[in-house]
Amino acid sequence: MTTVEIPAALRRYIGGRGAIELTARTPQDVLDELENLYPQLYQCVCNETGSVRPHVNLFVNSTLIRTELDFAKPLESGDVIGIFQAVSGG
Amino acid sequence: MADRVVLCIGTKKGMFVAEAASSRGRFSLRGPFGSGVAVYSALIDSRGTPQIYASSCNAFFGMKLLRSTDLGKSFKETKSSPTFPKSDGRALANIWSLETGSSKKELWCGVEPASLFRSDDAGNSWEMISSISKHEHSSQWHPGNGGLCLHTIIRDGERIHLGISTGGHYMSEDGGATFTASNTGVGAGFVPDPYPEFGQCVHKIARHKDAPGRLYMQNHGGWEDRPGIGVLRSDDHGHSWYSIADGLPSDFGFPIVVHPHDPDIVYVVPLEPMTRTCPAGKPAVWRSRNGGKSWQRMSKGLPKKDSYYTVLRDAMDIDSLKSPALYFGTTTGQLWIGRDSGDQWQCLFDSLPPINCVKVAVV
Incomplete structure (x- = not known):
């Protein structure tokens, strides 16, 4: 199981929980499972082309992931996926 | 009987709602709703029980459509916002216009990149x-x-x-x-x-x-x-x-x-x-x-003198009372009322966030 930590701004889409457990084997699997199980949450993380939104960052443990290779890399037992709002604004 | 003037003020930092008696003497302000998120379009649907819609242009988590059924005292997201089909290849960047349709729950929505969407269920689902x-x-x-x-x-x-x-x-x-x-x-x-x-x-x-x-x-x-x-x-x-x-x-x-x-x-x-x-x-x-x-x-x-603001495309509206008042919002965060069809101007609010849109209705 992979733990996905959800930022406070998005917890309303999963009943207020701070994290969810998924069976995903890769970060891309995580996105696919989010799309199926929590479509409103998924739409906050990815746009309709499937790309992660430019001001959203995903981490595996403490490593930022961005490339296709990153998203295809197998997850290990105990890995934690973190979804974060990027530092930006005005 | 319609006796309240409701103003929706979409700003760079969220939606404000101002309300006054039809005498338009004093406007009370509430908000921001969808705070911190830019609102580029609003709609006051006064057919039947009034409903207020506002786009919420979230730079982080995408576009949302907000709806209020209590004259702008609270807002909730609709079940979905307009979304391009996956096969289209485009992604929604902003919601720029909201209009009512023929049937009671029908809405039309103009977006960026330039496209048109329609909803038959008050904004809970959309078709391109x-x-x-x-x-x-x-x-x-x-x-x-x-x-x-x-x-x-x-x-x-x-x-x-x-x-x-x-x-x-x-x-x-x-x-x-x-x-x-x-x-x-x-x-x-x-x-x-x-x-x-x-x-x-x-x-x-x-x-x-x-x-x-x-x-x-x-x-x-x-x-x-x-x-x-x-x-x-x-x-x-x-x-x-x-x-x-x-x-x-x-x-x-x-x-x-x-x-x-x-x-x-x-x-x-x-x-x-x-x-x-x-x-x-x-x-x-x-x-x-x-x-x-x-x-x-x-x-x-x-x-x-010395006023160098901009009034954006949706930032001026006029109410429907017998002697109507104009309203405009500025990029410097001022909301002005022009009483007697614009003959006499007064600043209602002078320190709001930059204003993108202003809509008014008598409800």
Whole structure:
């Protein structure tokens, strides 16, 4: 199981929980499972082309992931996926 | 009996709602709703129990549509916002216009990149209208300074008028099944052909229900070598357009608004074209009482100098009371009311976030 930590701004889409457990084997699997199980949450993380939104960052443990290779890399037992709002604004 | 004036003020930092008795003496303010997130369009649907809709342009987590069923005391997200089909390849960047449809729960929505969506269930689900969203011209439209946006939807029975920046005026006469570029007389100052078939930077279009066939347009003017193309009128349902800019200090501006009880009375806010702010720092709304043949400057109560704000395309509206009041919001966060149809101006709120849109209704 992979733990996905959800930022406070998005917890309303999963009943207020701070994290969810998924069976995903890769970060891309995580996105696919989010799309199926929590479509409103998924739409906050990815746009309709499937790309992660430019001001959203995903981490595996403490490593930022961005490339296709990153998203295809197998997850290990105990890995934690973190979804974060990027530092930006005005 | 409708006895409350409700103002929706979409800002860079969320939605504010102001409310007053029909005497419009004192407005109370609540908000921001969707706080921290820009609101570019709002709709007060006063058919039946009033509902307020607001786009919420979340730079982090995407576009949302907010709905209030208690006159703007609280807002909730609808179940979904317009979304391009995966096969389309485009992603929603902003929501620029919201209008009511024919049936009670029908809504229309114009978005960026320029496309049109329709909902039959008060915004909980949406379908893309391919006749304009995938129009054969669409690959040749290009973004203006505000992005490639479909910002105006005007419904008149089976006729639908759309304003696209930068795409021009498109019209359907079959309820949206097909759309045709209809820009005869609509100029462009930024391409070699002064009157192209399409591709104009239309800023806003307005109509009055009691003047069939008449439309007013604020187009992108301010071109020294192509004067007068900024403020236009059509008398044939938008098939052709002609200039009504004579007498204005500038034909550049964004909003254009028609008096609710007299289709000959029309209002614009001329701006200096390079800075897009009030000419000489002296803000004024200009009014025509004769359909654009002549114009009068209205500035009583507005600052007399040193004011360099912009009034954006959806940031001016007029209420429907017997002696209506105009309202406009500025990019410097001021909300002004023009009582007696704009003869006397007063600042209602002077320190809001930059204002993108203003909508008013009497409910």
